[in-house]
Amino acid sequence: MPTYRDEGVVLRTHKLGEADRIITVLSRRHGKVRAVARGVRRTSSKWGARLEPFSHVDLQFATGRTLDVITEAVTLHAWSEPLCTDYPRYTVGQVMLETADRLVSIENEPALPQFQLLAGALNALVGGTSDGPRPATMVMDSYLLRAVATAGFAPSLDACASCGEVGPHEAFSPASGGLVCPRCRPPGTPQVRPATLALLSALISGDWPATRAADEPTQRQASGLIAAFVAWHLERGLRTMQHVAR
Structure with missing residues (x-):
């Protein structure tokens, strides 16, 4: 699948299935993006905390048919922690x-x-x-x-x-x-x-x-x-x- 990269602020999240979440991000270059973070609700997930509201993150997306998929997340500012x-x-x-x-x-x-x-x-x-x-x-x-x-x-x-x-x-x-x-x-x-x-x-x-x-x-x-x-x-x-x- 084609991929693209952008930074953004997580606005909100919704549960999807048993382990996934839909993440709504206000990004720098692509505006508002809704994408799936697979397995992010599992306790073994290494980057679930990076996709909480208020997080400023650098994201890589894979283009999907209906929703894009987040394949990588790097924290830029962890504003969620003090807030x-x-x-x-x-x-x-x-x-x-x-x-x-x-x-x-x-x-x-x-x-x-x-x-x-x-x-x-x-x-x-x-x-x-x-x-x-x-x-x-x-x-x-x-x-x-x-x-x-x-x-x-x-x-x-x-x-x-x-x-x-x-x-x-x-x-x-x-x-x-x-x-x-x-x-x-x-x-x-x-x-x-x-x-x-x-x-x-x-x-x-x-x-x-x-x-x-x-x-x-x-x-x-x-x-x-x-x-x-x-x-x-x-x-x-x-x-x-x-x-x-x-």
């Missing part, structure tokens, strides 16, 4: 994996930006950001904003999402696509604090030094707005979000 022993970071990581899985819906289509965002976010979750450690939920919020923006759903943070009037504006509507002016503001739209808007802008641009001074109420309001915005554009909420410890 599985830290519940707050583990739940945040699960949200990241589910988001990547939902955003990259077509298999075997290139998705390099999404792969890079996910790998960078998991690395920051485990080892800290470029400006030092940040709360796990803040790393998640930055990833969520940047991932949906890369998918084409960037929130408007400097002009009205409905009419385009340049801000600053004080209301954020997930359904409208971001900030809205007083004329376009739907009923019940929450008002955004200036500090929260500054935090949202820093999170979507990856400006970690600018997030250093954000207090807890600001982080909490930003997290709520981001969760609502992502749920709206994914058409349903993230199943794993309910387990995140805030």
